[in-house]
Amino acid sequence: MSKPKSEIPKPRLLVVDDEEGLRTLLEAVFTAEGFAVDVAAGGEEAFRLALRREYAVVLMDMMLPGMNGMEAIRAIEMARPGQKFVIVTAYRDVGDVRRFSAGHRRIPVMEKPFKIDELVALMKKENRRRSAVSRRRKADN
């Protein structure tokens, strides 16, 4: 028998962005969309959170102070191989980000400024892809 909807744990997102206003906004948006949401202001904090718990999808801003978003993704991937990411970027050279994405299982990239509906749709899509992968893994085991 399937569990009542209230007992099913919400998929958890990690939103990493150094702009506090944007973090707060995205936290509110994704919470309203049925996700549990953690936020981090930088790569180091994001890595620490990812060591402690699994996230369905990590939304990573590329322009982080000090250690950039690419390094943060590399570190989180070491701890959580197969982690799903979505990159948001305001980089002037988006080409660098796209090359990085291509070398990392084609992480979806969304340029700032973005449309919130498109970002929500993309996060939901990545969460579905991740759920399908974990279902296949369970079936294989």
Place this chain on the structure above:
Amino acid sequence: MLNFTRKTLLVFITSYGGPTALRNLLPRIPRLLPVPVIIAQHLPRHYVRVYMDEIRSLARMPLVMAKDGDTIAPGRILFCPGGRHSEVQMITKPRLRVMPEEGYRSSFIPCFDLLLSSAAQALGSGVIAVIMTGLSKDGVEGLQRIRALGGATIAQSPETCEVAEMPLNAIKAGAAERVVPLDGIMDEIFRVMNPTVDLVKQVQKRHGERR
């Protein structure tokens, strides 16, 4: 510290999936282990310290970030720093040389082949090396060198790895003398190190292990 074993260094190398696997392994390394321990994990430069802060409380012996010139001695775990290469040298005592990434040509930082080959060169058959979860071929040549010089080599069994390629590559190359599940790695090391560790375990059982 009692050391009847001829083993003089224990090295763990790990890459993708390592941060989780090491959480499982660290509490199993006894405080009184009479052999120096080195851990190397592929991680971007600044994240090694963050990771160490997260796992320090799990270790029974002091876990320290290795510095250039550190003596390799029992009683602490040296964790190789990020963004730099590490190699073992014998300068009256075994020491760790830590060098900038430009100091050695490798796609991997720290380079496991360099670390393990140098350990084999410096300490010969005294080395025990363990290759754990990861994606690359880094470390396979180093393990082969250790094996060729009489050291012990252990691979985490692929089915217990988050990412199996690294130990699989070692197994395929004949570089892994023993293959054991993650949970059994320390017991396998105790078997290699007998009889010293057996004594240490007896003492710990008698007096209880204080963390």
